[in-house]
Amino acid sequence: MRLNINPYPGAGQATLVVGERPYIRTEQMPEARKNHRPIINMSPCRPPWAAGTRLLIAKSMNTPTKLLVVDDDLVTCARHKAYFEGQGYAVAVANNGQEMWRDMELKPAALVLLDIGLPGKDGLELARELRAHDDYLGIILVSGRDDDIDKIVGLESGANDYVTKPFNSRELLARVKIVLRETHHRRPESAGHQRSFGGWTLDLSYRKLLDDKGKEVILSKGEMDLLVALARRPGIALGRDSLMQSVSLRPWDASDRSIDVLISRLRKKLETDPKNPQLIVTVRSEGYALIAGGQQH
Numbered sequence: 377m378r379l380n381i382n383p384y385p386g387a388g389q390a391t392l393v394v395g396e397r398p399y400i401r402t403e404q405m406p407e408a409r410k411n412h413r414p415i416i417n418m419s420p421c422r423p424p425w426a427a428g429t430r431l432l433i434a435k436s437m438n439t440p441t442k443l444l445v446v447d448d449d450l451v452t453c454a455r456h457k458a459y460f461e462g463q464g465y466a467v468a469v470a471n472n473g474q475e476m477w478r479d480m481e482l483k484p485a486a487l488v489l490l491d492i493g494l495p496g497k498d499g500l501e502l503a504r505e506l507r508a509h510d511d512y513l514g515i516i517l518v519s520g521r522d523d524d525i526d527k528i529v530g531l532e533s534g535a536n537d538y539v540t541k542p543f544n545s546r547e548l549l550a551r552v553k554i555v556l557r558e559t560h561h562r563r564p565e566s567a568g569h570q571r572s573f574g575g576w577t578l579d580l581s582y583r584k585l586l587d588d589k590g591k592e593v594i595l596s597k598g599e600m601d602l603l604v605a606l607a608r609r610p611g612i613a614l615g616r617d618s619l620m621q622s623v624s625l626r627p628w629d630a631s632d633r634s635i636d637v638l639i640s641r642l643r644k645k646l647e648t649d650p651k652n653p654q655l656i657v658t659v660r661s662e663g664y665a666l667i668a669g670g671q672q673h
Contacts, residue, residue, distance in 0.1 A: 440466040444485035446476045473497040487514030500533045507534025508621040514555040571607040574655045602638045606666035613659035
């Protein structure tokens, strides 16, 4: 049995619950509001599906921030997972680059704790791939090497921070909070989830493209991935390697024409004159850029 009482004076609401069914409740009567005490009515409450019934349910509306721990040491993964979950984060683990990308495809993390000494692709190479995929992802490299050169190379690979083993968990937590705060303020979505350009509106959250009449235009996954990547950084030339990471999560090869094919398809759908593009332009020796109107909503 439990008693749920509205803690605010004058509200006059309380519910006595026996098992799963509420049996006693108070009414919002003038005397209760005046004297700041509940007046109890012994009649059974209406069922939850009855019109006008208020359910007194305490529920957190916050979604935990997701961290991804990438380390080939299972003990380290388990220790980080237990500690950060105890701090209120949602934590996923991966033991190599393939598992990391698989998890990122399912649900992107806000920050990646990335060990440098991984089998296959090491943490430095994976950090470069992650940064090419998302300019605003938090990346903290973890390494047993503390030489200045190692730290510089690590930070130049695209990481936000570099932590040397062994380290205190509370120090790592502080660094995680700092990086998350930094990336949150830099991420363009904090200023708006939509981009408008040439009569088109792209919703970055729902991945929908609307024309000037509000009608949705269907794009393939590759086309949408590419357009979103360009729209996240309007007016900035993105190289084929960076765009390839956004589309397929694999490095670009000089003989690979898939990005050019997708650009051609997008121009046919978006441009008034695809042969003389005004929205998705080619930047010589750099790549492609979306010339947006600068509108964000």
